Amino acid sequence: KKSFRVVVLPGDGIGPEVVGEAVRVLEVISAASQDVEIKLEPHDFGGCAIDSTGEPLPPSTLKACQEADAILMGSIGGPKWGVNSKVRPEQGLLALRKALGLYANIRPANFASDSLLANSPLKPSVAEGVNIIVVRELIGGVYFGARQELGAGTDADTAWDTMIYSVPEVQRITRVAGQIALQANPPLPIHSIDKANVLASSRLWRKVVTETLQAEYPQLALDHHFVDSASMFIVASPKKLNGVILTENLFGDILSDESSVIPGSLGLLPSASLAGAPSVADATSPDFKPTAGLYEPIHGSAPDIAGRGIANPVGTILSAAMLLRYSLGLEKYAQAIEGAVRKALDTKTTGGFELRTADLGGSVSTKELGDKIVEIL
Amino acid sequence: KKSFRVVVLPGDGIGPEVVGEAVRVLEVISAASQDVEIKLEPHDFGGCAIDSTGEPLPPSTLKACQEADAILMGSIGGPKWGVNSKVRPEQGLLALRKALGLYANIRPANFASDSLLANSPLKPSVAEGVNIIVVRELIGGVYFGARQELGAGTDADTAWDTMIYSVPEVQRITRVAGQIALQANPPLPIHSIDKANVLASSRLWRKVVTETLQAEYPQLALDHHFVDSASMFIVASPKKLNGVILTENLFGDILSDESSVIPGSLGLLPSASLAGAPSVADATSPDFKPTAGLYEPIHGSAPDIAGRGIANPVGTILSAAMLLRYSLGLEKYAQAIEGAVRKALDTKTTGGFELRTADLGGSVSTKELGDKIVEIL
Ligand SMILES: CC(C)[C@H](C(=O)O)[C@@H](O)C(=O)O
Ligand SMILES: CC(C)[C@H](C(=O)O)[C@@H](O)C(=O)O
Numbered sequence: 001k002k003s004f005r006v007v008v009l010p011g012d013g014i015g016p017e018v019v020g021e022a023v024r025v026l027e028v029i030s031a032a033s034q035d036v037e038i039k040l041e042p043h044d045f046g047g048c049a050i051d052s053t054g055e056p057l058p059p060s061t062l063k064a065c066q067e068a069d070a071i072l073m074g075s076i077g078g079p080k081w082g083v084n085s086k087v088r089p090e091q092g093l094l095a096l097r098k099a100l101g102l103y104a105n106i107r108p109a110n111f112a113s114d115s116l117l118a119n120s121p122l123k124p125s126v127a128e129g130v131n132i133i134v135v136r137e138l139i140g141g142v143y144f145g146a147r148q149e150l151g152a153g154t155d156a157d158t159a160w161d162t163m164i165y166s167v168p169e170v171q172r173i174t175r176v177a178g179q180i181a182l183q184a185n186p187p188l189p190i191h192s193i194d195k196a197n198v199l200a201s202s203r204l205w206r207k208v209v210t211e212t213l214q215a216e217y218p219q220l221a222l223d224h225h226f227v228d229s230a231s232m233f234i235v236a237s238p239k240k241l242n243g244v245i246l247t248e249n250l251f252g253d254i255l256s257d258e259s260s261v262i263p264g265s266l267g268l269l270p271s272a273s274l275a276g277a278p279s280v281a282d283a284t285s286p287d288f289k290p291t292a293g294l295y296e297p298i299h300g301s302a303p304d305i306a307g308r309g310i311a312n313p314v315g316t317i318l319s320a321a322m323l324l325r326y327s328l329g330l331e332k333y334a335q336a337i338e339g340a341v342r343k344a345l346d347t348k349t350t351g352g353f354e355l356r357t358a359d360l361g362g363s364v365s366t367k368e369l370g371d372k373i374v375e376i377l
Numbered sequence: 378k379k380s381f382r383v384v385v386l387p388g389d390g391i392g393p394e395v396v397g398e399a400v401r402v403l404e405v406i407s408a409a410s411q412d413v414e415i416k417l418e419p420h421d422f423g424g425c426a427i428d429s430t431g432e433p434l435p436p437s438t439l440k441a442c443q444e445a446d447a448i449l450m451g452s453i454g455g456p457k458w459g460v461n462s463k464v465r466p467e468q469g470l471l472a473l474r475k476a477l478g479l480y481a482n483i484r485p486a487n488f489a490s491d492s493l494l495a496n497s498p499l500k501p502s503v504a505e506g507v508n509i510i511v512v513r514e515l516i517g518g519v520y521f522g523a524r525q526e527l528g529a530g531t532d533a534d535t536a537w538d539t540m541i542y543s544v545p546e547v548q549r550i551t552r553v554a555g556q557i558a559l560q561a562n563p564p565l566p567i568h569s570i571d572k573a574n575v576l577a578s579s580r581l582w583r584k585v586v587t588e589t590l591q592a593e594y595p596q597l598a599l600d601h602h603f604v605d606s607a608s609m610f611i612v613a614s615p616k617k618l619n620g621v622i623l624t625e626n627l628f629g630d631i632l633s634d635e636s637s638v639i640p641g642s643l644g645l646l647p648s649a650s651l652a653g654a655p656s657v658a659d660a661t662s663p664d665f666k667p668t669a670g671l672y673e674p675i676h677g678s679a680p681d682i683a684g685r686g687i688a689n690p691v692g693t694i695l696s697a698a699m700l701l702r703y704s705l706g707l708e709k710y711a712q713a714i715e716g717a718v719r720k721a722l723d724t725k726t727t728g729g730f731e732l733r734t735a736d737l738g739g740s741v742s743t744k745e746l747g748d749k750i751v752e753i754l
Binding site for chain 2: 083094120122143145147149155158161163164166167168195199200201204206224232234235236250251253254256257258261262
């Protein structure tokens with residue numbers, strides 16, 4: 001039996017509640033599997049770590065993450081550690097991404113279940129059939145370039161940040177997008193987003209994306225959109241961007257959040273942040289090596305509903321499925337979880353259990369939904 | 378009779394067609410008015426200027442714009458002068474904005490007529506009642522900071538741009554937002570958008586916006602959102618952002634385009650780019666001074682339908698209304714135009730003429746719609 005080590009970072013707010021259900025799902029898989037064993041190891045991270053140690057990413061947590069095969073996170077942050085605090089939970093997240101080299105953020109924005117279409121703010125005719133995967137560069141660009149705070153420099157009246165990209169940084173994220181596009185059958189088109197009519201870093205981006213795909217993935221369709229135009233398409237005709245949206249850190253932050261409201265509840269959507277191209281080999285093959293990755297639902301810590309047991313655990317459970325797929329090479333278990341989630345959410349008329357947590361207008365609890373998914377599995 | 382000089386830049390693609398109708402509207406106003414005369418003066422700008430002079434903003438056009446009281450523009454650009462050309466129409470637009478100091482871009486995203494709600498990609502319940510005005514800083518930030526192209530620097534492998542803001546730049550755009558908010562009755566709330574959890578320039582932004590409004594517009598409600606979160610709200614619950622969205626150049630580029638699809642057709646929406654706070658005094662008052670400004674519809678040059686006489690002229694006609702309001706102090710004529718547009722678009726059951734150009738699923742021509750608006754006026 002192969003053994004994998006997964007660090008669990010429950011975090012703040014509803015984090016521990018939703019992570020609790022995803023952990024149960026992983027335990028069920030681990031217990032049932034003939035091939036693999038998944039060892040789960042919880043650590044403090046985010047606001048709760050600030051409270052207990054003074055820093056959002058304590059050295060012991062960082063060390064555990066560095067040694068782990070993959071990381072499952074809940075959510076971090078809350079009003080207690082707001083924008084004006086000196087030490088903030090997000091700093092821990094940015095530091096963790098950088099320390100582990102998690103350069104590839106992958107966020108699918110598609111319907112966990114078609115029965116949820118009615119929850120989209122978009123008209124059914126616009127939202128139906130949307131199938132977008134955002135691949136965002138996560139440790140470059142204006143997030144990590146040199147910057148100067150107001151009052152800190154010689155020109156005391158200004159503040160600045162640097163949006164910077166190197167050729168290898170763009171090459172490696174392009175390869176991840178290429179690989180994700182190829183995993184689908186038929187392969188997905190790639191929509192690269194930039195602001196090349198204004199920015200030098202975007203001109204580099206467009207050039208490197210084009211050359212890398214032409215040389216290494218010539219079979220993939222590629223087009224380019226300006227970020228302003230893409231932000232319109234995502235609302236007005238999102239299906240035109242079906243496929244892989246490939247973009248830099250800041251644009252990806254904005255566009256992935258924008259696309260994530262199409263499915264109707266943020267509570268449904270998972271994300272992965274990888275330190276390399278996703279595994280294609282199966283966990284049981286002799287040459288298999290796990291890809292380090294951090295997996296988290298896209299929603300925040302929702303302090304307003306924390307502790308009430310009503311948060312939607314689906315985003316975190318689907319994040320656990322992505323963890324099995326991309327880090328641990330366990331595609332079949334990933335699909336099993338996704339199938340179970342779909343069955344729990346599908347309407348009764350289509351053979352599902354039609355369970356609805358509060359975010360979807362229902363009254364099913366976090367635990368009831370988790371129970372049902374575990375039961376189906 | 379006061380006389381105003383308005384430079385007209387028809388531009389490329391459908392630009393000349395839509396500008397033609399707005400010019401007729403301004404001529405009608407000029408002829409009918411007892412108080413003012415509007416002198417219109419066409420100039421080459423954009424792709425057509427590249428073709429005739431080699432540059433998008435020829436010196437004669439720039440000079441005319443500098444001497445004018447206001448500028449009305451159509452649209453520029455097209456495949457002929459694409460991203461890979463050395464000289465591009467957008468360069469002229471950026472240069473013109475900078476040369477005239479047009480730091481305040483104002484883009485209302487509200488319904489020209491409620492009868493068009495059905496055209497929104499959002500559900501009627503989500504789109505109804507949306508009333509957002511985006512105030513975007515237009516000549517600062519990453520658009521105009523220092524930058525380095527790939528291959529140009531000592532580190533040949535990278536390219537970068539600088540997102541930079543100074544305190545006075547943020548103060549002046551904040552005052553414009555404050556003034557726009559105060560012009561409404563009751564005054565509008567201000568939603569300032571930044572990425573202060575990551576960027577130094579955003580922390581400056583948030584601080585200066587907060588202090589300026591507290592000191593000079595204490596009666597206005599103010600809140601702050603991160604740009605990723607705002608991009609979700611605009612789709613999921615845009616009414617939560619009703620009021621004035623105040624933001625920096627790049628975020629404003631993205632969010633104003635995103636919000637502009639809510640009303641269902643880009644063809645409907647106007648924009649203003651001002652070199653100062655909008656006029657409040659009436660044109661006829663002795664101390665009146667026009668505010669320099671460039672007015673243009675938000676849509677592009679739409680080369681695919683250019684020359685066919687089917688483009689929607691409403692965005693440009695409403696831009697002319699904004700020109701009268703913000704640059705020339707002619708609020709009553711601005712309202713007359715807006716009323717005429719509404720009547721032309723309103724459904725027959727609500728007493729309108731229900732004219733629909735192709736973008737709204739109809740077959741009314743550019744000229745027919747212009748004719749009707751002129752006739753109503
Ligand atoms: C918390 C914040 C720094 C972070 C980001 O902007 O990357 C978040 O918005 C995200 O997308 O994961
Ligand atoms: C053409 C381009 C440079 C311009 C911008 O990004 O400012 C356009 O998108 C706009 O918003 O007016």
